[in-house]
Each structure stands twice: as C-alpha cells, then as structure tokens.
Amino acid sequence: MPTKTIRVGDTTKPDPFTVAIIANPYLEAPWNSGTFVPDPIRTNQPAFDSCVNYIVASLFGGLAGQAERLLGDLAIAPKVRVLSVFDPGVPSGDQNSLVAQDGVSNLLVPRRDNFKPFLAQHGVEADVAYAVSLSQSHTRASAWFTTDDDAGPGNNFTLDGKTFSHRHRNITPGTIAIHSSATSMTAVHEFGHALSSYSNGAVLDLYVDSKLGLNNKRGRPIPASFATYDGVVMASDPIRDSLGYPVTWQSYHCELITPAFPALMDNYWMAPGGIPEHCQHDRITRQFLMDRVRAKISR
Numbered sequence: 001m002p003t004k005t006i007r008v009g010d011t012t013k014p015d016p017f018t019v020a021i022i023a024n025p026y027l028e029a030p031w032n033s034g035t036f037v038p039d040p041i042r043t044n045q046p047a048f049d050s051c052v053n054y055i056v057a058s059l060f061g062g063l064a065g066q067a068e069r070l071l072g073d074l075a076i077a078p079k080v081r082v083l084s085v086f087d088p089g090v091p092s093g094d095q096n097s098l099v100a101q102d103g104v105s106n107l108l109v110p111r112r113d114n115f116k117p118f119l120a121q122h123g124v125e126a127d128v129a130y131a132v133s134l135s136q137s138h139t140r141a142s143a144w145f146t147t148d149d150d151a152g153p154g155n156n157f158t159l160d161g162k163t164f165s166h167r168h169r170n171i172t173p174g175t176i177a178i179h180s181s182a183t184s185m186t187a188v189h190e191f192g193h194a195l196s197s198y199s200n201g202a203v204l205d206l207y208v209d210s211k212l213g214l215n216n217k218r219g220r221p222i223p224a225s226f227a228t229y230d231g232v233v234m235a236s237d238p239i240r241d242s243l244g245y246p247v248t249w250q251s252y253h254c255e256l257i258t259p260a261f262p263a264l265m266d267n268y269w270m271a272p273g274g275i276p277e278h279c280q281h282d283r284i285t286r287q288f289l290m291d292r293v294r295a296k297i298s299r
Contacts, residue, residue: 002085002086002087002089002122003083003084003085003122003123003124004083004084004085004086005081005082005083006021006052006056006082006083006084007056007080007081007082008081009078009079009080009081009082010078010079010081010297013299015125015299016079016080016081016297017079017080017081017127017293017296017297018080018081018082018083018124018125018126018127018128019059019080019081019082019083019126019127019128019129019130020082020083020084020085020119020124020126020128020129020130020173021051021052021055021056021082021083021084021085021129021130021132022084022085022086022098022115022118022119022129022130022131022132023039023041023042023045023048023084023085023086023087023088023131023132024039024041024042024097024098024099024131024132024133024177025038025039025042025087025088025090025092025096025097025098026038026039026042026092026093026096026097027039027097027099027100027101027133027135028094028097028099028100028101028111029100029101030100030101030102030103031100031101031102031103031109032100032103033103034094036092036093036094036097038092039099039133039134039135040134040135040136041132041133041134041180042088043088044134044180045086047134047180048084048086048132048180049084049086050180051132051178051180051181051182052084052132054182054183054187055130055178055182055187056082058184058185058186058187058188059071059072059082059187059188059191060072060077063184063185063277064277065275065277065278066185066277067258067261067277067278067279067280068185068188068264068279068280068281070188070191070281070286070289070290070293071293073290076290076293076294076297079297080293080297083124083126085119085122085124087122094114095114095117095118096114096118097111097114098110098111098114098115098118098131098175098177099111099131099133099135099177100177101135101137101138102138105140106137106138106139106140107138107140107141107142108133108135108138108139108140108141108142108177108178108179109142109177110131110142110143110144110175110176110177112144112172112175113172115129115131115172115173115175116172116173126173127146127170127173127174127195127296128146128173128174128175128176128191128194128195129173129174129175129176129194130176130177130178130187130190131175131176131177131178132178132179132180133177133178133179133180134179134180135179138179139179139181140179141176141177141178141179141182141186141187141189141190142176142177142190143174143175143176143177143190143191143193143194144174144175144193144194145174145193145194145196145197145198145202145203146170146172146173146174146194146195146196146197146198147170147171147172147197147198147199148165148167148169148170148171148197148198148199148200149167149168149169149170149171150165150167150199150200152167152168152169153167153168153169153299154166154167154168154200154295155168155291155294155295155298157229157230157291158228158229158230158231159201159214159227159228159229159230160227160228161228164199164200164201165200166200166291166292166294166295166296167197167200167295168295168296168298168299169299173194174191174193174194174195174196175194176190176191176193176194178190184268184269184276184277185264185268185276185277185279188264189264189265189268192264192265192281192285192289193205193265195289195292195293196214196288196289196292197292201213201214201288201292202214203215203265203285203288203289204216204265205265205266206251206253206262206263206265206266206267206282207265207266207267208251209246209248209249209250209251210251214284214285214288215253215254215263215265215282215284215285215288216251216252216253217236217251217252217253218250218251218252219250219252220250220252222236222238222245222252223236224236226252226253226254226255226284227254227284229284229287229288230291232287234254234255234283234284235254235255235283236252236253236254236255237252237253237254237255237256237263237282238252240252240253240262240266241256241259241260241261241262241263241266242260242261242262242270242272243262243266243267243270253266253282254282254283254284254285255282255283256280256282256283257280257281257282257283257286258278258279258280260272261278261279261280262279263279263280263281263282263285264279264280264281264282264285265281265282265285266279
C-alpha cells in the first residue's frame, strides 16, 4: 500500500491531528514553468524512508541533544498521527507535482494547492504535510502557512487585545518542501511555519528583517514588552541572544526560553558550540504552537 502508518495517534477519533510525509512524484522545474520532471525520490524508497525517520525524530524531540520537544510533550505525542505516502506509480502532470525548484535560488517550494487533493486520493487528510524531494540541484527547504477554516470552530485567544482563533480544521494544510538529505532542526523549523496561520498568526523567519508577524515586530527603540498573549505579558529580546540585531534592522523578537541560544526560527546554525539541537522556540512561538496543536487534537 502507498500509505503507511508511522504513528497511530488518537484512535478514539476518526480524524486525529495528522502529519503527512509524502515522496514527491514530480518536480516542477523551474517553479511556475509548467514543466514537470520525475523526482528522483520516487525510485529511491530507502532515501525516503530515512527522511521519514529523521522528520519524525525531530518533531518528537528524538534527535541527539535536542531541546525543543514540541510534539514530544507527553500530553500531545500520543494524540498525533503520522502517515507516509510513497506512490511512484502516479502519472506525470501538474496535479502530481508537490514541489517546485525555484528559478533564482536553491529553494524547494511546496506547490501548496496540490497537497490536499493529492492526499485525498490516498485517503488522507492532513494538518501539516511534508513533500520530500531528492532534487539534484535544490536542497533548501521552505514552507507555507496553513489556510485556516475560519468559518469553522476553534479555540479563541487574544493577542495585544485582538481576538483570533486556533482553528480546528483547514482549507489548505500547512505545507513543506524538504530535501531527503535534511538534517538537524530543519524539519522542526519548517514545521513552525507550516503549523501557523495566514489569518490567525504567522510564524516568520527571524534571521532576516521580517515583516510584522506573530513572532516578529518592528520599531526602535525596542520596548520592554513584546506582546500580551491571552492576558500574559511577554518581554522582548533586547539583544537577540548571541547574534545581535544588525544596526539596519527594525525587527525585534520575543524573549528567549534559553537566552544562550538563538530562537529556533532564527539562524540555529549559528548556535554556540555548533549545536543547533540546543535551540528552542522563543516564548510566544512556543506557547502559540502548543496551544494550536492542543486545539486541533481536541476537535
């Protein structure tokens, strides 16, 4: 069978919170060209299976020395279903291409609109989905946020006095394109983006001077308070741990859980001692993502 259960999740529910990991059948090369070529991963199941094992280990805090254990929380881990899909027999064409090669960089780009129908053909509905590629030229991962079902139920929360919702379901799942050779915190970093939401809080990259988002604000001087999340005031990070804010930046971030190490959405490759696995999410990102998972597993 093309679909394999890696973790069963909450068996008391017909649709538990689900992470899907798919072997990408075809690459669009380059992105937006309408040209599709076979992805080498479709004929290399050992490479795919190895990447599945890596992704699962990283999501549940199983890497050597890993500090961030988001899905590894004992109240969450048993509720999370993980499925893999390896189906090399699907025909070539737009609908079976889940990953594109960017034309101006080495980014792999998830073709987000294709994930839900592709998974539906395999009897899968996902909250977050990875597409694994063995591209010979593009190795850098990227992700798109979730498009929430804002007409459906959710768990409300407040951010700086405004009300948002951790929606239980999606219109389009959070999507990730990742290379089969990915290591360290790449899978967890991209999961942070994908689990977040276009309409209810977007988790942004912190290694660039980003726009306004759930975990990034802009302005100088940096205020003492970063945000008020569900009535709890969270402090700003005035110095950006050991990295420092470039003098040209307007971005500033939330306080760190481990001040000696960069936030997981920042440049974790610059962690002291060269150990990215010691990096964790900053305080607001951790709380937001945990609350979002809890809302979804409660549906």
